Amino acid sequence: MPSREETSYFGAGPAPLPTAVLRQASKVILNYNDAGIGITEISHRSADAExxxxxxxxxxxxxxxxxxxxxxxxxxxxxxxxxxxxxxxxxxxxxxxxxxxxxxxxxxxxxxxxxxxxxxxxxxxxxxxxxxxxxxxxxxxxxxxxxxxxxxxxxxxxxxxxxxxxxxxxxxxxxxxxxxxxxxxxxxxxxxxxxxxxxxxxxxxxxxxxxxxxxxxxxxxxxxxxxxxxxxxxxxxxxxxxxxxxxxxxxxxxxxxxxxxxxxxxxxxxxxxxxxxxxxxxxxxxxxxxxxxxxxxxxxxxxxxIAGQVMQLLISKASTDGPKIATQQSESEKKAALLYGILDKYPVFHVVPDKSVRSKMNICFRIGSENDRDDKEKKFLAGANERLLLGCKGHRSVGGCRISNYNAVSVEKVEKLAKWLEEFAQQQ
Ligand SMILES: Cc1ncc(COP(=O)(O)O)c(C=O)c1O
The missing domain is CATH 3.40.640.10 (Type I PLP-dependent aspartate aminotransferase-like (Major domain))
Known part of the structure; x- marks a missing residue:
């Protein structure tokens, strides 16, 4: 049974959350603020909730x-x-x-x-x-x-x-x-x-x-x-x-x-x-x-x-000057640049949207040409699953592949996926 650390999930939503937040969540579900009662059990009108x-x-x-x-x-x-x-x-x-x-x-x-x-x-x-x-x-x-x-x-x-x-x-x-x-x-x-x-x-x-x-x-x-x-x-x-x-x-x-x-x-x-x-x-x-x-x-x-904890984590990561979200922005840009860099490097990959409007969050691409696309995409996704790189299938209305690069997807996990993209392209 794979652990959270071994698994990388790139689904479009619901999506991964920081493990530290979930660990804390599992505690507060049982006992919030040492009150002997869990957070989902307290009144939404209590002082704690406010x-x-x-x-x-x-x-x-x-x-x-x-x-x-x-x-x-x-x-x-x-x-x-x-x-x-x-x-x-x-x-x-x-x-x-x-x-x-x-x-x-x-x-x-x-x-x-x-x-x-x-x-x-x-x-x-x-x-x-x-x-x-x-x-x-x-x-x-x-x-x-x-x-x-x-x-x-x-x-x-x-x-x-x-x-x-x-x-x-x-x-x-x-x-x-x-x-x-x-x-x-x-x-x-x-x-x-x-x-x-x-x-x-x-x-x-x-x-x-x-x-x-x-x-x-x-x-x-x-x-x-x-x-x-x-x-x-x-x-x-x-x-x-x-x-x-x-x-x-x-x-x-x-x-x-x-x-x-x-x-x-x-x-x-x-x-x-x-x-x-x-x-x-x-x-x-x-x-x-x-x-x-x-x-x-x-x-x-x-x-x-949960949302508050995720936000506090982002604030704690932020460099002291400039808008607090700027640190997360540069991390998102870095991860997206790594993935698009590989997708652009190998002609077997075709990024769907125009370069000028490519999303940093949802990276949509097709693999191969019209006559071998199904086969190649299946192989890519099967190889990804074997490597515990999950959730890379495109939306049913668009097909192909989609990597969601949300905040809780770490640089390390994106690097693992980048490695598989590169390995796959070199096999073609
Ligand atoms: C951009 C965008 N807007 C709206 C929605 C709809 O959200 P919900 O399912 O929470 O109604 C989604 C869901 O994925 C979305 O991605």
Whole structure:
């Protein structure tokens, strides 16, 4: 039976966690803080749970340099359930309610508040004619998010500003130049611009913040699969979210960072219903979760604790100057460079995405040519499994191989895989 040390796991999520954190976890599950009771058994409203929440928020703010002051430019950190997918929906519900209320207030300014019917008619017209949510579709997850938006508010309100498959023979793997994007031209008509920073399935990552004027558009990012792997310009985002189960912790919590200015001035449910716009479930409602310090309903505190421990580990690794996440960023870059270096060196390997947008987290590649691909990929994966290099199979929708290079995958484990890649290539 192989040990953790002998095994290297490169699965796309759930993904490895630092062994030191798991060792500690096995202790606190039995007995937290020497209280004679385990962490999964204590109340989410206990003082211990509150402290875990506060410590985790504080560690995250330190790592990503999140401004947490009160006032419109500060941000709140919240923990929810429902995964990244839940946040696809939450962002639609929320940004729709925000857009409607802002537009209503503008109409009231123009027409005066007295004639409610007139205000409502003008608002309905504005919703019909103006309201859009913009999506940058650069891979399977942003595609899913845009489809969820269309399901909730109707496709007529969803503007796919770019679909990178159109430029690339129907396949994801590029991010077309921003000059080709068609964002809703009037930013006042756009409820948000949504993008997925790292596309887990397709191995496509934005090299930097996308070319969007974040003073004019509200930008929301899904960072589920590159959370805490690199620096983030939080201040240019209206909201950022990510499931914990790849780089941050166990499956069970989603982390969201929401700008305070988003949390007031939301259309009331009655008004949204009258406009045939959706009203989301309360457990996804950002203001409710903020108001209750993430404890509106039972929060899996153990998952928050794990995330907090992982964050503390990153902080302890960080060099003293510069943003705390910079140390992890250079390690991720180093590991990714090693793997891409070998994949580029041998013609038997073909990295799927374009060089300019290759993900540091999910490295997707094919092996061989069309007529011998199946055979070669099978052999590569079987050889990897024999060497206890596990989880390298590509997503079922893309095929081929995918190496997920998350934070808890050590340099040493990446070197082992690099050795097998090289050995395999030399056998061809
Ligand atoms: C980038 C990205 N967004 C969203 C999701 C969906 O997350 P969940 O399964 O937590 O809903 C995933 C899952 O792998 C993902 O990789």
């Amino acid at each position: 402290k875990i929440l506060e410590d985790t928020k504080s560690a995250l703010a330190t790592l990503l340099d999140i401004p947490t002051q009160e006032g419109p430019d500060g941000y709140k950190i919240i923990f929810l359930q429902g995964g990244g997918s839940g946040e696809f929906s939450a962002s639609v519900y929320h940004m729709t309610a925000l857009w409607v209320e802002k537009r209503r207030q503008k109409i009231v300014q123009e027409l005066g508040p007295e004639d409610e019917t007139k205000v409502f008619d003008a608002l309905r017209k504005a919703v019909d004619q103006e309201f859009k949510l913009d999506y940058l579709v650069t891979g399977s997850w942003s595609l899913k998010a845009s489809q969820e938006a269309a399901r909730l508010i109707g496709a007529n309100h969803v503007n796919v500003a770019v679909d990178s498959r159109k430029d690339n023979n129907g396949k994801f793997g590029t991010i077309p130049n921003e000059s080709t994007w068609s964002l809703t031209p009037n930013p006042a008509h756009s409820g948000m611009v949504y993008y997925c920073d790292n596309e887990t399935v397709d191995g496509v990552e934005f090299p930097a913040f996308p070319a969007i004027d974040s003073d004019k558009y509200q930008v929301i990012a899904d960072m589920s699969s590159n959370f805490l792997s690199r620096k983030v310009d939080v201040r240019r985002h209206a909201a950022i979210f990510g499931g914990a189960q790849k780089n941050v912790g166990t499956t069970g919590i989603t982390i969201a960072i929401i700008k305070n200015s988003l949390l007031t001035q939301l259309a009331k449910p009655d008004l949204l219903r009258k406009l045939n716009l959706p009203v989301g479930p309360v457990v996804l409602d950002w203001p409710t979760i903020v108001k209750n310090n993430s404890l509106y309903n039972t929060l899996p505190i153990f998952d928050v604790w």
